[in-house]
Amino acid sequence: MATAHVLVFPAPAQGHLNCFLHFATALLRAGLHVTFLHTHHNLRRLGAAAATAAAISPRLRFLSVPDGLPDDDPRRVDGLPELMEGLRTTGSAAYRALLASLVVRAAAYGRASSPTAYCRSPSTSPRSSACRRSHSGRSASSRSPDAAGTTASTSACVPGMESFLRRRDLPIQCRHLAATTTHGDPLLTSVVAATAHSRNARALLNTAISLEHPALTHLARHMRDVFAIGPLHAMSPAPAAATSLWRHDDGCMAWLDSQPNQSVVYVSLGSLTVISHEQFTELLSGLLAAGYPFLWLNKPLNTDMAGNNHDYALLRQALLDVAGAGACVVPWAPQRDVLRHRAVGCFLTHSGWNSTAEGVAEGVPMVCWPFFADQQINSRLVGAVWGNRVDMKDACERGVVERSVKEAMESGEIRRSARRLAEQVKRDTGDGGSSALEFERLVGFIRELSKVDDEPLVEKCSLLPV
Numbered sequence: 001m002a003t004a005h006v007l008v009f010p011a012p013a014q015g016h017l018n019c020f021l022h023f024a025t026a027l028l029r030a031g032l033h034v035t036f037l038h039t040h041h042n043l044r045r046l047g048a049a050a051a052t053a054a055a056i057s058p059r060l061r062f063l064s065v066p067d068g069l070p071d072d073d074p075r076r077v078d079g080l081p082e083l084m085e086g087l088r089t090t091g092s093a094a095y096r097a098l099l100a101s102l103v104v105r106a107a108a109y110g111r112a113s114s115p116t117a118y119c120r121s122p123s124t125s126p127r128s129s130a131c132r133r134s135h136s137g138r139s140a141s142s143r144s145p146d147a148a149g150t151t152a153s154t155s156a157c158v159p160g161m162e163s164f165l166r167r168r169d170l171p172i173q174c175r176h177l178a179a180t181t182t183h184g185d186p187l188l189t190s191v192v193a194a195t196a197h198s199r200n201a202r203a204l205l206n207t208a209i210s211l212e213h214p215a216l217t218h219l220a221r222h223m224r225d226v227f228a229i230g231p232l233h234a235m236s237p238a239p240a241a242a243t244s245l246w247r248h249d250d251g252c253m254a255w256l257d258s259q260p261n262q263s264v265v266y267v268s269l270g271s272l273t274v275i276s277h278e279q280f281t282e283l284l285s286g287l288l289a290a291g292y293p294f295l296w297l298n299k300p301l302n303t304d305m306a307g308n309n310h311d312y313a314l315l316r317q318a319l320l321d322v323a324g325a326g327a328c329v330v331p332w333a334p335q336r337d338v339l340r341h342r343a344v345g346c347f348l349t350h351s352g353w354n355s356t357a358e359g360v361a362e363g364v365p366m367v368c369w370p371f372f373a374d375q376q377i378n379s380r381l382v383g384a385v386w387g388n389r390v391d392m393k394d395a396c397e398r399g400v401v402e403r404s405v406k407e408a409m410e411s412g413e414i415r416r417s418a419r420r421l422a423e424q425v426k427r428d429t430g431d432g433g434s435s436a437l438e439f440e441r442l443v444g445f446i447r448e449l450s451k452v453d454d455e456p457l458v459e460k461c462s463l464l465p466v
Contacts, residue, residue, distance in 0.1 A: 014271035026236035053242035160218035206230035286401020363422030
């Protein structure tokens with residue numbers, strides 16, 4: 001029997017790449033062939049790291065397609081609509097041509113050259129997917145709040161999350177909408193359409209049944225199948241260098257080695273977030289007032305006053321001048337290594353799903369400052385349901401930052417909840433755990449597809465990474 005071959009095509013963003021490379025690593029360990037599809041831009045950025053990763057296994061190869069944007073485009077979060085349009089037009093045409101070439105190659109060299117299944121990123125997460133399904137009119141209340149303040153307590157009426165999710169916890173574009181309209185928002189319109197289209201696929205979710213059972217139960221009613229196979233980084237970690245579009249500054253690890261146990265606040269707002277000068281000032285002031293040493297991952301594009309490398313260098317030096325020896329500031333860091341370091345006491349995060357899952361797996365208390373997409377929902381989920389973090393949603397005032405950091409660092413209850421959650425994830429991803437068994441079921445399904453005689457055969461799956 002020929003070995004099954006999976007084509008993996010993540011959205012060209014750091015969070016999606018992280019998740020999909022862990023997924024590809026798991027497939028390789030199961031004995032499958034994997035073709036990992038990047039955009040030309042990202043594959044060039046990875047450079048030697050991609051080549052090193054590909055050398056790990058003869059069953060892994062990296063290919064690329066164009067994303068439709070100029071080489072010098074910064075590819076920032078405010079340019080997502082243009083990136084999505086480029087992928088829909090230029091990228092999709094190149095993708096179809098590549099897939100056809102793989103099929104032709106299979107006819108000449110054998111079936112392992114042709115994908116049995118392909119896994120791609122949809123434009124949504126498990127939590128956001130449930131919200132967008134409700135938004136399309138199936139379950140959500142059609143009432144709009146009478147005033148902005150009512151969103152803090154008004155139920156979002158999202159199936160599987162009725163008991164804890166408020167309108168305030170929805171993605172910003174959804175908070176004040178009636179249930180049956182997108183009000184012409186182009187990004188929201190495209191996401192709703194992609195979510196509806198994903199119903200025809202099988203959903204591979206980077207989460208565990210124990211973490212989100214009610215939402216998973218609801219989604220399973222609307223999908224062809226659902227595989228809860230995460231957190232993937234805890235089950236099959238890919239080499240750190242291969243997952244990052246930025247070079248790690250490993251000097252921060254030596255700085256952490258010099259700090260006492262559980263004394264450091266780790267601050268990272270992800271790869272896409274951009275904060276204003278005012279937000280930067282309030283966050284820094286709050287961290288200083290809290291009185292704990294901090295490691296701040298602050299790459300050049302995280303602040304709107306650091307438009308080039310010179311500006312960033314000045315900003316970084318000014319931050320260090322203010323904070324003194326009690327701070328370490330780096331543009332990028334090996335986050336999984338940082339979170340498992342003995343010196344880290346809490347994680348101030350933007351609540352992207354990768355960061356959330358990594359913090360959960362390491363048992364680190366978190367302070368949430370969410371910005372967009374599923375981050376609002378994630379922060380509510382882990383604050384109100386799991387109890388391992390403080391939610392700083394919609395507020396970045398120095399007093400709020402100070403109080404939130406102190407609570408996360410000093411609360412025994414939050415730290416115990418974080419440890420219990422980490423122990424549960426370890427059971428889920430270990431031998432015989434729910435996620436491990438779900439992954440075995442997925443591999444079995446893919447292998448069954450490879451036995452089908454009709455050529456070519458490509459089965460679609462959607463891996464929801466964040």
